[in-house]
Amino acid sequence: MVREDNDSRHGMWSSRLAFVLAATGSAVGLGNIWRFPYVTAESGGGAFVLIYLFCVVVVGLPIMLAEIIMGRRGRQSPINTLRLLTKESHASGWWTLIGWSGMLVGFMILSFYSVIAGWTLSYTTTYVEVIVTGAEGIGDPQAIFGSLLGNPWKLLGWHTLFMALTAAIVAMGVEKGLERSVRILMPLLFTLLLVLVGYGMTTGYFDDALVYLFKPDFSRITPAVLLDAMGQAFFSLSLGMAAIMAYGAYLPRNIPAGSTAMTIGLADSGVALVAGLAIFPIAIANDLTTGGGGVGFTFTTLPYAFNSMSFGQFFGLAFFGLLAVAAWTSAISLMEPPVAYLVERTRLSRFQAAIVVAIAVWLLGIGTVLSFNAWSDYKLFDRNFQENMEFIASNVLLPLGGLAIAIFAGWVLSKADTRDELHEMKAATYGIWRFLVRYVSPILVFLVFLSAIGVLNLNSESDLAMPAETESAATEETVMEDSAE
Ligand code: TRP
Numbered sequence: 001m002v003r004e005d006n007d008s009r010h011g012m013w014s015s016r017l018a019f020v021l022a023a024t025g026s027a028v029g030l031g032n033i034w035r036f037p038y039v040t041a042e043s044g045g046g047a048f049v050l051i052y053l054f055c056v057v058v059v060g061l062p063i064m065l066a067e068i069i070m071g072r073r074g075r076q077s078p079i080n081t082l083r084l085l086t087k088e089s090h091a092s093g094w095w096t097l098i099g100w101s102g103m104l105v106g107f108m109i110l111s112f113y114s115v116i117a118g119w120t121l122s123y124t125t126t127y128v129e130v131i132v133t134g135a136e137g138i139g140d141p142q143a144i145f146g147s148l149l150g151n152p153w154k155l156l157g158w159h160t161l162f163m164a165l166t167a168a169i170v171a172m173g174v175e176k177g178l179e180r181s182v183r184i185l186m187p188l189l190f191t192l193l194l195v196l197v198g199y200g201m202t203t204g205y206f207d208d209a210l211v212y213l214f215k216p217d218f219s220r221i222t223p224a225v226l227l228d229a230m231g232q233a234f235f236s237l238s239l240g241m242a243a244i245m246a247y248g249a250y251l252p253r254n255i256p257a258g259s260t261a262m263t264i265g266l267a268d269s270g271v272a273l274v275a276g277l278a279i280f281p282i283a284i285a286n287d288l289t290t291g292g293g294g295v296g297f298t299f300t301t302l303p304y305a306f307n308s309m310s311f312g313q314f315f316g317l318a319f320f321g322l323l324a325v326a327a328w329t330s331a332i333s334l335m336e337p338p339v340a341y342l343v344e345r346t347r348l349s350r351f352q353a354a355i356v357v358a359i360a361v362w363l364l365g366i367g368t369v370l371s372f373n374a375w376s377d378y379k380l381f382d383r384n385f386q387e388n389m390e391f392i393a394s395n396v397l398l399p400l401g402g403l404a405i406a407i408f409a410g411w412v413l414s415k416a417d418t419r420d421e422l423h424e425m426k427a428a429t430y431g432i433w434r435f436l437v438r439y440v441s442p443i444l445v446f447l448v449f450l451s452a453i454g455v456l457n458l459n460s461e462s463d464l465a466m467p468a469e470t471e472s473a474a475t476e477e478t479v480m481e482d483s484a485e
Pocket of ligand 1: 026028031236238241331333
């Protein structure tokens with residue numbers, strides 16, 4: 001059925017660029033700037049990067065395209081979009097669960113995302129203070145980080161501020177809030193990133209970082225690394241919880257969805273790689289390993305490096321400012337679907353809906369705040385409250401959501417409908433998309449899901465921590481490759 005364009009009642013993006021900036025703002029977040037470099041380091045650099053990029057193209061982009069065209073066909077919040085599309089396709093109402101699960105996951109991710117984003121706000125202000133007072137550095141990063149995490153009131157304060165900032169943008173609406181904010185924040189983000197890479201180039205270790213990121217060591221690749229790369233691609237592109245679907249609802253029909261999705265994917269991976277090129281030279285120059293894991297690396301190791309660098313306080317400010325901005329534009333996209341839904345279903349104004357959602361997320365976030373202090377010993381399945389939220393959201397519900405979205409777009413929506421949405425695509429490109437979304441993505445995502453819930457048990461820590469020697473000795477090819485070198 002060829003569809004006429006109609007505007008979403010929530011507003012519309014004013015241009016293709018506006019949508020690209022908003023969706024890129026959603027995708028580029030804490031996941032790109034601290035998780036990507038750290039996971040890359042643990043998984044052996046270049047080979048991981050290669051597989052990650054493969055996953056972005058083969059699994060991520062097809063599902064992103066599916067979310068965009070589903071959103072654009074429905075023109076409503078994800079739940080009501082799915083309600084409409086299932087009705088049109090005479091499919092089971094159960095598919096609406098994609099929207100409900102997405103809303104739930106959005107709440108869960110946002111609740112801990114906000115607390116961690118609060119840390120970036122805290123560090124940003126610390127660096128401003130250092131610069132204003134002319135102090136040498138920020139002091140002992142380990143002690144600073146420890147005293148931040150140990151103090152629930154501090155954490156709660158920053159969490160509250162971050163939620164307020166996020167709700168304020170969402171409350172102002174699609175054009176005046178979302179679009180206007182990304183038009184300012186995304187150029188700022190790119191500028192900060194370039195400043196950091198520029199600095200990285202002057203450390204004299206830029207080449208080492210390049211080799212590290214792009215020279216593949218295939219002996220480090222295990223099934224666990226493969227699946228890790230896939231999970232990273234998923235989370236980084238904001239897929240699986242209908243956030244991109246919500247943004248797709250505001251996309252005018254005359255804008256080609258295919259090339260637009262490509263641009264967003266490219267920008268997201270580009271930022272991850274460039275962030276790696278900014279961080280690794282600094283880390284190598286200061287002889288710092290990424291050992292301590294994601295959280296520790298970003299909030300303690302890098303500040304140590306900044307302390308010992310000339311103008312380090314300015315780069316500290318640029319780095320944590322960058323993280324804060326990236327987290328902010330991602331949080332906005334996590335909040336939009338439930339706010340749009342409340343506006344559709346209740347008499348609440350967008351402003352009131354944003355406050356209601358913010359309060360609910362804020363309350364849930366208290367669990368994360370306490371996970372780092374008062375509740376740190378309360379564990380279920382060996383994970384504290386925050387870790388359980390993150391596990392259930394990212395490792396269980398996101399992959400399931402992505403799987404369902406791929407199946408919906410590939411098998412439930414008719415070929416005529418998806419072809420209508422993607423009419424500007426060449427027949428061959430459309431054919432590839434449909435094949436990927438019907439067969440390849442669901443199967444690969446299903447494998448990720450199995451690994452995430454531990455059925456395949458490939459993701460165990462011990463597997464990742466295995467020294468490179470042991471791994472390469474395990475296969476004959478790599479032994480031969482080693483001796484040939
Ligand atoms: N993509 C963001 C990051 O890399 C996080 C994020 C924002 C997200 N919205 C999302 C993840 C929706 C999954 C689903 O940090």
